[in-house]
Amino acid sequence: MSEPTQPGPLFTVGSSPLRKEGVAKVMGQAKYVDDITLPDMWFGATVRSTIARGRIVSITFDPAIPWHEFTIVTAADIPGENTIVHLTKDHLCLAETHVNHPNEPILLLAHPDRAVLPAAVAGVQITYEELPGVFTIEESEAPDAPAIWEPAPEDALHSQEKNVFKTYLMESGEAASLETIFANAAYIVEGEYRTGAQEQLYIENNGVIAEAFRAEDGSLESVKVQGAMQCPYYLVHALELVFKLPEEKCRVIQTETGGAFGGKEDFPSVIGSHAALLALKSGHPVKICYDRAEDMAGTTKRHPSRSRHRTAVSKDGKILGGEIDFALDGGAYVTLTPVVLSRGTIHAPGPYHWPALRVRAKAMATNLPPHGAFRGFGAPQSIFGTERHMDKIARVVGITPEEMRRRNLLAVGDRTATGQIIHDTVDMQQMLTRALTESGYHAKREEFARTNPTSTIKRGVGFATFLHGAGFTGSGERRLNSLVKMIVDAKTGNPHILVSSTEFGQGTNTILCQVAAEVLGIPYDEVFITQPDTKIVPNSGPTVASRTAMIVGKLVEQTAIKILAALQPYGYEIGNTFEQFKKAAIAYGIEHGDVNVEARYQSPGDIFWDDEAYRGEAYPAYAWAVYVAEVAVDTSTYSATCTDFYALQEVGKVLHPVLAKGQIEGGVAQGIGYALYEKCVWQRGHMANNQMTNYIMPTSADLPPLHVAFEEIPSIHGPFGAKGIGELPMDGPAPAILNAIEAATGIAFTEVPLLPEDIFERMTANGNTGGSEDLNPSIDRDTRVESVA
Amino acid sequence: MTTITFTVNNESRTIEAPPMKRLLDVLREDLHLTGAKEGCGEGECGSCSVLMNGELVNSCLVSALQAEGAAITTIEGIAVGQKLHPIQQCFLEKGGAQCGICTPGMILATHHLLEKYPQPTLLQIQEGLAGNLCRCTGYTRIFDAVQAAANQPGKP
Ligand code: FES
């Protein structure tokens, strides 16, 4: 199915036409869910648990509130199964007998007046018999920890260990001989690295409007939900179970979505099911739009992580073998955690050659709200550990961080840790040279070495080298079995792309139309994309995992090729005008109606992935990158600032340079926030700083100049050679910044986020404290460094 | 309920509302001007920004009562009919809008900034927009858009 893309110069791919929905957005006319009002619409609210874990003893209603005006929904009102299905059914739609995390939904309320809902929510009193909870990876894995997660025995997806959601073991090379390798290595370098939870902080909170329709006999006929989301078909599948309805009776429409970043991947299944339950019982359309505090306290975040490295290294800094223990805090329910853990596991080795490697990964249950998808999906966590550890190895061996990378980087023809041969002709050595040169890395190192000793402001540069897989794993894409349709209107001649892939700022609408226009040889302005509505669009898979440009884009290309073939007999050729295209479409239409074609994903023949052994082609293609950060650490205020940032990446063909740069800049900004600003403060599983006033994301005054550069090596897997781009920029900033801070201060911080209070604690403490380690390995207490050579 | 009379996008409007109703809700619910968005409801994000007597305000922090007699400009009052204002055009061309939820507020903040500094320095732009959060862009394309708008004829 992968016909080569047409030769010759490209006319729209690679240029930057205006964003398809851009005019509506700059005029303030784009309709987000909270901008939509339906006739007789009511508003919904959620009553949530106030404790982390316990048994529900009683629910009472404040008699001062006129409850007869409200619709009240409990688990007993669910017509189907009480579950929000993701990978398993452990996640309840509404708690029944027990709660497992703070802010767990227990009861739903609806009322025609939005303003009365907060008082009504407060008027529902719930008493509990509290049970002991666990709130960190360590508490969860402690031998005497309470078992908060009892695995369902029939469910093969899960580990059978107490509090463990999922484990992976990934071994490669001479993993069986690791003990011998360690015994003979010149150095053994150990380190532990941690990352915190991170809030997606899309500026539009989660929100939906639901309707339920009854048949003449009063029975439930269908449900319809519209709202902010990434994956309309995920919500369809959730509704099928909650309402015991067939797929075609659960209609989901994505409205304009004000940012998502993973935070609207799995969560809309929860809020969408809730609103639909209220709609069914009240007989009205029901809108639920969270306010910021509820959204931050009640919805998913990035998984906190811990990476432990133990690496055998030769005298000259070559990696001989390693062990990586990677752990995630999954929160109270499985949701998407096994997939996040998988991506974190596969990315843990980084872009390096490991002659022997064993990665042990596990996700632990805690009594926090379930952690979920966030741009990067496990990779930023494990890459943070690996890239900090590479700098540590360099320090122990006594070579520069650059030399350390150069001696270990993968090259074309090498095998990754999963055994995948690198076919892309990417040259990471050359990319490293380019990045360090263009960012002025060497000159800055020299300059700061001169100026730092006499300054209270310590400056430094650091970098990270990394890769990011595009799309689902090989087997994942096969399971998704994505379908794309294209229809050419036989009256207007305009092609319409039909996909469930959603636009939430990243540019889906624009790049898919560019691909179609390019193949069809007609102007970009003549191609349209249909707003995702599951009644109309086929399931082209979820809009996640950096898969839209590469996987869905390729299918769009294939549908366009089929359109060309259909119109050729009616006189249309590449090189003709749109008028001729339209004429051919009309002529076709007289005989057959609209041109209506589809293309289904077919796994490329050379992509094999073994889910059991964790071997093979993990992803069809990778994006490669070198990010360089410059920092200034003020030793009088203990604040660290990123003062300059340079990002070089190889992402295949860049379809739309303005959008692509915007993706990288936005991701880097989130990465800088992850490193230096954004801290979730947990109090017994409750996010205590669930407001924008005290959860701080970067403002326009906080960010350094962001320099973005691309290398473009066309990939055979994407349209016109494009690969994925969306998640990559989240991976590099945090380790690059902490590497720079170590260069500036000599202190090896090992944990993000790194806020001034953490720097203060370390700089004023005697000896070692959490979150950092001493520079001199010989006095390093957390880390065993042996020289046996 | 109080009667509030004020000017919105050059039109005189009179509404009945509880005196402490937020201007943001008055605009969105009573006047169906949904361009101003609620991102936080506490004055932190700027997505509810409007111009009130020429000043940039967070409409989530302004009560209906305070708006009595004021002249309000929302994003809906920026374009001339269907023709984009130069600031809007520059946001569109430079990639200053991604998901678009912060965009109405950003455009009004830019409008205000360019009245104050017709040729702003980068620092003035960074500080002038610091009350408007954008999670998508990393701000760089927004700075480009503001600079391009500053060099347009027909800006404010
Ligand atoms: S909603 Fe008004 S400042 Fe955020």
Ligand code: FES
């Ligand atoms: S464009 Fe999405 S928040 Fe600014």
